[in-house]
Amino acid sequence: MTTWTTPASIDDALVRIVAGATPVGGGAALYSAALAPLLGAVAVDLAGVLEAGIDGDTIGAKTTLEALAAASTVRRRWPALAEAAEATANPNVRRLATLGGTVAARLPTSDLPAALAAYGAQVVRLVPAAPDAADTSNWAGLASSGRPDLRPVAGVGGGGSRVDEVPLGRYLSEPSPPHIVVGVRLTTSGPGCYRRFALGHGPAPAIATVAAVRQADGAIGLWAGAVGPTSAPLFFRPDSLPEPDQLRSDRRASAAYRARVVAALAIDATAWLSEQQS
Ligand SMILES: Cc1cc2nc3c(=O)[nH]c(=O)nc-3n(C[C@H](O)[C@H](O)[C@H](O)COP(=O)(O)OP(=O)(O)OC[C@H]3O[C@@H](n4cnc5c(N)ncnc54)[C@H](O)[C@@H]3O)c2cc1C
Numbered sequence: 046m047t048t049w050t051t052p053a054s055i056d057d058a059l060v061r062i063v064a065g066a067t068p069v070g071g072g073a074a075l076y077s078a079a080l081a082p083l084l085g086a087v088a089v090d091l092a093g094v095l096e097a098g099i100d101g102d103t104i105g106a107k108t109t110l111e112a113l114a115a116a117s118t119v120r121r122r123w124p125a126l127a128e129a130a131e132a133t134a135n136p137n138v139r140r141l142a143t144l145g146g147t148v149a150a151r152l153p154t155s156d157l158p159a160a161l162a163a164y165g166a167q168v169v170r171l172v173p174a175a176p177d178a179a180d181t182s183n184w185a186g187l188a189s190s191g192r193p194d195l196r197p198v199a200g201v202g203g204g205g206s207r208v209d210e211v212p213l214g215r216y217l218s219e220p221s222p223p224h225i226v227v228g229v230r231l232t233t234s235g236p237g238c239y240r241r242f243a244l245g246h247g248p249a250p251a252i253a254t255v256a257a258v259r260q261a262d263g264a265i266g267l268w269a270g271a272v273g274p275t276s277a278p279l280f281f282r283p284d285s286l287p288e289p290d291q292l293r294s295d296r297r298a299s300a301a302y303r304a305r306v307v308a309a310l311a312i313d314a315t316a317w318l319s320e321q322q323s
Contacts, residue, residue, distance in 0.1 A: 051093060173206055233260070240255045
């Protein structure tokens, strides 16, 4: 049985997570047996300690996918991201699901990563301020050591914790120390669009997604999502499509099939973006 806890502050939440508790954002994953995180003995509800909304280039982790899709700032500055949020799941899930939980879930079929990567996303995390923070092998020992520097303190980044940033691709493909995603910082903006292909009617996990964004030099950058061995998207150019050996084969689609889907989505997205410019 799981005990649900409400942390007094974000640092308090981190202390609990370091001690083995499971963070919960919107809790949307709990709606599906296929996705549900193993909550373990203690769950930490992050709703009261995370920020929603947009501050400059950073989107707060508590921002729901519904809010992300509707925000005029997102539609104007990061249109491919607004489209990806709108294409995710169904209205009930989008109302609950948070940006932080969606990124942290690292689902291989996730819709958001390609669009986030297309805008140069950096994942902003709260991590313990241990000197050996980069060494994930030390975290299990740290959790049980009762380190005094991990006592709850007020405010993000104070005393027992610090804020760091990692590129989205690295975050999605490498293990992280215990952490809380507090936001996502987008380093570029610009015209863009998002395409996805899924089998089946209604909301269904993507077979492949493509985000296309016009970059500062005028070239179109393309990112393929839901196709790789992890949820980390793949960058490619219109004239150098991902090869099948970079892609995932699973029971829903072979790597060769995914490569063809990515090619078709890329042609469509590139044509749409080019039309907008002319
Ligand atoms: C019916 C259904 C249909 C779906 N369809 C799609 C779809 O079409 N496309 C798609 O991309 N996704 C789809 N999903 C997945 C859905 O988008 C994710 O479950 C949801 O976005 C997760 O966000 P959340 O805030 O609810 O995270 P939670 O469910 O709260 O948590 C997800 C994971 O992230 C961890 N976590 C949560 N917040 C944080 C944080 N701030 N910091 C660190 N760790 C954290 C949790 O411990 C857990 O492991 C679907 C889900 C359901 C239930």
